[in-house]
Amino acid sequence: MSDKPKRPHHVYTLLVEVGRKPGDGLPDGSSGAALMCYASGVDEEEAVRETVAILKQADMAVLEVSGYGSLEEREEEGHDIADDERALMARALDENSVVVAQTTVFREGDDREAGA
Template identity: 80%
Template sequence: MSKPKRPHHVYTLLVEVGRRAGDGLPDDASGAALMCYASGVDEDEAVRETVAVLKTADLSVLEVTGYGTLQEREAEGHDIDAEERALMDRALEENSVIVAQTTVFREE
């Protein structure tokens, strides 16, 4: 007897990364922030999957901040454009983690 599959949702995550050899960040970067859309049955699973994927890319994850699902963000009044919705749909369809934006940090 198999358990019924729990529905997946897409979570918006902001991931802060530090430096690690081979991370692909510019030489003068001190780290970066990555806006990600990750599929999971709950936010904890989405965070675990995102961290695992980023570690395979030799990124050093320092902190993850969750902003919830599309429905939760809409309820909070977030303005979500068509491009962002399309990336969320893709993450759900592919059961994947999508890095939508990278902001590099540089020491001044």
């Protein structure tokens, strides 16, 4: 048995882009989605690994993950973090889990790659 102290967990904000896969639960006619997630981990790499693993178990086709840092890092950068967002982050930390806070569905023909 190891007596090493447990490393503290933090909550990381991740944007996950998913494509289509049978059984993914996305609406008919959609080409994929972006999922805003809050994930607990000792570091961002662990939070990403756990998020990808959970989404794959849910039959989601993960294409790309972008990390926006921990709550502390976001605060240091001056991000405005609403109370409801903080509550979801606290839930992810308390449950040592991944919380999908928002889903934006992409439809065929969406012009998301081209700049505005």
